Amino acid sequence: LRRARSFAVGRDFPALEQQVNEKPLVYLDTAATALKPRAVIDAVTQVYARDCANVHRGLHQLSQRASAAYEGARAALGSFLGARSPEEVVFVRGATEALNLVAASWAFPRLGPGDRILVTALEHHANLVPWQVVARRTGAFLDVAPIEPSGDVSLEAFASRLTARTRVVAVSHASNVLGTVLPIRDMARLAHAQGAVLVVDGAQAAPHVRIDVKELDCDFYAVSGHKLYGPSGIGVLWGRAALLADMEPYQVGGDMVAEVAFDGASYRPPPHRFEAGTPNIEGAIGLGAAVRYLRGLDAAAREAHERDLLEYAVSTLEQIPGLEIAGSPSTRIPLLAFAIEDVHPHDLATFLDGEGIAVRAGHHCAQPLLEQLGHTALTRVSFGIYNTHRDIDALAEALRGARDFFSVF
Numbered sequence: 318l319r320r321a322r323s324f325a326v327g328r329d330f331p332a333l334e335q336q337v338n339e340k341p342l343v344y345l346d347t348a349a350t351a352l353k354p355r356a357v358i359d360a361v362t363q364v365y366a367r368d369c370a371n372v373h374r375g376l377h378q379l380s381q382r383a384s385a386a387y388e389g390a391r392a393a394l395g396s397f398l399g400a401r402s403p404e405e406v407v408f409v410r411g412a413t414e415a416l417n418l419v420a421a422s423w424a425f426p427r428l429g430p431g432d433r434i435l436v437t438a439l440e441h442h443a444n445l446v447p448w449q450v451v452a453r454r455t456g457a458f459l460d461v462a463p464i465e466p467s468g469d470v471s472l473e474a475f476a477s478r479l480t481a482r483t484r485v486v487a488v489s490h491a492s493n494v495l496g497t498v499l500p501i502r503d504m505a506r507l508a509h510a511q512g513a514v515l516v517v518d519g520a521q522a523a524p525h526v527r528i529d530v531k532e533l534d535c536d537f538y539a540v541s542g543h544k545l546y547g548p549s550g551i552g553v554l555w556g557r558a559a560l561l562a563d564m565e566p567y568q569v570g571g572d573m574v575a576e577v578a579f580d581g582a583s584y585r586p587p588p589h590r591f592e593a594g595t596p597n598i599e600g601a602i603g604l605g606a607a608v609r610y611l612r613g614l615d616a617a618a619r620e621a622h623e624r625d626l627l628e629y630a631v632s633t634l635e636q637i638p639g640l641e642i643a644g645s646p647s648t649r650i651p652l653l654a655f656a657i658e659d660v661h662p663h664d665l666a667t668f669l670d671g672e673g674i675a676v677r678a679g680h681h682c683a684q685p686l687l688e689q690l691g692h693t694a695l696t697r698v699s700f701g702i703y704n705t706h707r708d709i710d711a712l713a714e715a716l717r718g719a720r721d722f723f724s725v726f
């Protein structure tokens with residue numbers, strides 16, 4: 318409890334200063350999107366209010382300021398991810414676009430019949446459907462590494478699915494339903510031993526786990542800005558420089574070209590080659606502000622706080638009769654999906670909203686995983702740096718109220 322009190326950043330998040338249904342907002346939907354600290358809001362406002370210009374093209378002051386801030390954000394993201402250079406950081410629309418870019422520009426031209434793609438059973442649709450499309454268009458085979466009942470992915474089962482024909486391994490760093498943190502470094506070693514590239518969906522891990530792509534030894538890493546306390550419509554694809562340099566862009570147009578004639582064009586080197594058209598300037602700058610804000614916090618205290626929230630949530634929710642938490646992975650980011658006997662998650666989420674508590678209900682864009690867990694929908698609570706024990710107490714009280722309310726019917 319002491320730890321939770323000593324890490325108090327709630328005041329940095331203006332959205333928390335509101336009432337919902339006449340109750341103080343309890344925001345437990347950070348895995349869907351995180352609230353934004355004032356530092357991010359101010360950085361975005363600054364772009365619109367002062368440095369409002371297009372990047373890379375203008376010779377005037379405003380454009381130079383916007384360009385410097387945009388490239389500064391790239392450097393901040395590179396350092397946040399442990400990139401060897403900012404040139405390995407491609408700004409995209411989100412994790413979804415990052416994964417589609419790898420599928421379209423790296424995998425699609427290189428795979429053919431007999432080749433294999435390996436994913437795990439807990440993937441978000443964003444890291445499954447692009448690979449289904451690559452498999453369908455190239456004749457490659459899409460294989461799925463199973464999960465254990467705990468929600469962990471066993472390395473033995475994973476390794477047994479790898480073959481010398483596996484070209485792409487695409488896995489989540491952390492599951493958005495079970496919270497499982499996957500052993501990326503071991504997976505990279507196993508994938509590389511078979512000559513495959515390792516694509517990591519870091520949408521859920523990046524806000525919670527320290528990332529160093531050199532240590533992880535992956536080949537591509539996808540990040541979603543809005544889950545990382547940054548704006549929406551922005552994300553990052555980190556890629557190994559040598560791989561990016563060898564890839565054709567999947568969108569073409571202005572800003573990504575070196576020279577253009579009527580009969581052809583040459584492209585700029587990465588990362589600009591993959592950023593056709595005017596980028597999401599304020600989004601990138603806002604995301605840069607988000608990772609600088611996070612860097613300004615005490616990392617160890619932040620990790621301890623998130624661990625403490627998770628432990629407190631598990632022990633609190635376990636005491637609610639009829640509530641079953643999905644999975645019990647060995648390492649988990651601070652989120653829990655659960656079912657309550659005889660209460661549909663959508664009814665529950667609506668009830669909780671009445672109490673000012675924001676949660677997510679549904680299939681969480683992981684339908685094959687939910688089917689395997691034997692559910693069509695689950696309720697998910699997910700925590701950010703601003704949450705407190707009080708939020709979890711409010712949730713527990715409301716869940717008890719929900720059980721009483723729905724048991725009437």
Ligand code: PMP
Pocket residue numbers: 348349410411412413414441443444489491492493518520521541542543682
């Ligand atoms: N992967 C995972 C694990 C996610 O949770 C999400 C977001 N729900 C995504 C990918 C997609 O992220 P975005 O919608 O920001 O592109």
